[in-house]
Every structure is written in structure tokens, then in C-alpha cells.
Amino acid sequence: MNARRLLTLALSLPAAALLASCATLMSSDSESETTTPTSDSSESSTPVESTTEEPSTETTTAEEQDVFDLSVGDCIEDIETIFGGAEMVDSVTQVGVIDCAQPHNAEVYYAEDLPDGEFPGVEALTTQSEQICLDNFESFTGVPYLQSELEITYFHPTDQSWRYGDRATSCMIVSPEPVSGSAGAGAGGGEGEAPAEEAPAEETPVEEAPAEGAGI
Numbered sequence: 001m002n003a004r005r006l007l008t009l010a011l012s013l014p015a016a017a018l019l020a021s022c023a024t025l026m027s028s029d030s031e032s033e034t035t036t037p038t039s040d041s042s043e044s045s046t047p048v049e050s051t052t053e054e055p056s057t058e059t060t061t062a063e064e065q066d067v068f069d070l071s072v073g074d075c076i077e078d079i080e081t082i083f084g085g086a087e088m089v090d091s092v093t094q095v096g097v098i099d100c101a102q103p104h105n106a107e108v109y110y111a112e113d114l115p116d117g118e119f120p121g122v123e124a125l126t127t128q129s130e131q132i133c134l135d136n137f138e139s140f141t142g143v144p145y146l147q148s149e150l151e152i153t154y155f156h157p158t159d160q161s162w163r164y165g166d167r168a169t170s171c172m173i174v175s176p177e178p179v180s181g182s183a184g185a186g187a188g189g190g191e192g193e194a195p196a197e198e199a200p201a202e203e204t205p206v207e208e209a210p211a212e213g214a215g216i
Contacts, residue, residue, distance in 0.1 A: 060098075060102055061098070062076075062077035062078075062096030062097060062098040063096065063097055063098070064094045064095070064096055064097075065094060065095060065096075065097040066093070066094055067092050067093060067094060067095055067155055067170075068166070068168070070095070070097070070108050070111075070155070070170050071108065071111070072108050072109060072110060072111055073100070073107070073108065073182070074097050074107070074108045075097065075098055075099070075100040075102075075104040075106065075107045075108075075182075076095050076096060076097060076098070076104060076105070076106040076107070076108075076172065077096040077097070077098040077102070077103070077104045077105075078096065078104070078105055078106075078178075079095070079105055079106035079153060079172065079174055080105070081096070082095065091158060092155060100180075100181060100182050101180055101181065102180060103178035103179065103180055104175075104178060104179065104180075105174060105175045105176075105177070105178050105179070106153065106172045106173065106174050106175070107172060107173050107182060107183050107184075108170055108171070108172050109136070109137075109140040109141075109171055109172065109173050109183070109184065110132070110133065110136040110140065110170075110171040111168060111169065111170045111171065112132050112136075112168075112169050113167040113168055113169075114128060114129075114156075114157070114167045114168075114169060115167075116167065119157075119159045119162045119163075122159070125156055125157065126156065128169070129154050129156040129169040129171075130154070132154075132169050132171065133152050133154050133169070133171035134152070136171060137152060137171075137173075140173070140183070140184050140185065141173065141183060141184065141185055142184075142185025143185075149176060150173050150174065150175060150176075150183060151173070151174040151175075151176070152171065152172070152173065152174065153171075153172050153174050154169055154170060154171045154172060155168070155169070155170040155172075156168075156169050157169075
């Protein structure tokens with residue numbers, strides 16, 4: 001069984017240029033050529049009544065969001081743009097969050113605050129964050145990490161952001177190709193989601209009509 005590699009990113013406070021931890025993109029073989037949709041596949045030559053349009057579902061542009069505001073279930077349009085073509089990045093302050101119904105290649109699937117105390121050091125922090133994300137991968141996707149085609153990346157505090165109270169580790173699933181919908185099992189997009197087995201239809205007893213009595 002092939003070993004899997006993790007993608008690692010580091011958080012920094014957006015209001016301060018306090019950059020310490022470096023981040024490494026450990027897997028760069030995925031292609032993300034179509035992460036930004038440029039056309040609406042729902043267009044048709046047949047005129048459509050404007051009253052039937054639902055603008056709320058037509059969002060195709062990612063919105064820049066502070067990394068400290070990320071929540072479980074948020075989808076990131078293209079996580080690899082954070083690296084700007086490089087293999088390492090010092091810090092992250094904002095990411096492009098998009099409706100999960102639109103093409104994207106990353107999704108926040110778990111978040112956990114690390115214990116308070118002295119900054120544990122980059123190596124220890126990376127080990128902790130990595131284990132947290134691995135431990136919670138299968139419960140979200142429905143399949144073990146080593147059997148999945150999905151990768152993992154995570155945001156973790158830098159030593160400077162730690163001083164400001166940052167303790168959050170945010171785990172993200174990274175797809176090799178842009179996907180639409182959640183990667184979570186049971187959410188309609190999980191690769192580990194087994195087809196639902198239809199329960200056998202219960203046979204309805206057929207009531208026999210009572211035999212007509214013989215005429216007297």
C-alpha cells in the first residue's frame with residue numbers, strides 16, 4: 001500500500017506581518033485547470049421565464065474570507081492558488097470560499113482547538129494537527145485515508161498567532177480534480193458513500209373475498 005503525503009499550511013494573523021512557520025505543499029500532482037467556472041451550463045436557447053430563476057443558486061465567484069472565519073462545511077475554490085505555483089508558503093490570511101455546489105477542490109471537514117499552554121513548537125504542532133485530521137477523515141468521508149483518492153491539508157497556528165490566542169487546527173479535504181457538492185459521506189458527494197440499499201418491498205396480504213353462501 002502506497003504511503004500518503006499530507007499538504008501542510010500555516011495560519012497567520014491577517015492584521016500583522018508576523019510570519020514564522022513555513023508551509024510545504026507536499027503533493028502537487030493534482031491538476032486544477034478548471035477550478036473557476038467561466039460559463040453557465042444551464043444556459044439554453046429556449047427563453048426562460050425570469051420568475052423561475054433562482055439567483056441564490058447561481059453564485060460562481062469565490063469570496064475572499066479570513067482564514068480565522070472558516071467553518072466546517074466551507075468549500076475553497078482552489079486551494080493551490082494559495083501557493084502561487086510554489087511548493088512553500090510562509091502564511092495564509094485569506095482563502096477563496098465558494099458555494100459547495102460550485103466546482104471546488106477543497107472542503108473544511110473538521111476543526112479543533114489545541115490545548116492552551118506554551119507554543120509547542122512547529123514540529124510538535126504539525127504532528128498534532130496531522131493526527132487530528134487523519135483521525136477524523138474516515139468519519140467524514142466514509143472511507144479510510146489510505147484507501148481514499150482524496151488528500152488532506154490543514155491550517156494551524158504560527159508561533160506568533162499562538163501568542164494572540166490562536167489555537168485552531170482546520171482540516172481540509174483536497175480533491176485531485178474540481179468537484180461539485182460535499183465530499184462527506186451521506187452528503188451526496190462522498191466517495192465512500194455506498195449506494196443506499198432499497199428495503200425489499202413488503203408484500204401486502206391479499207384478502208380473499210369470502211365465498212358466497214349457497215342459496216337456500
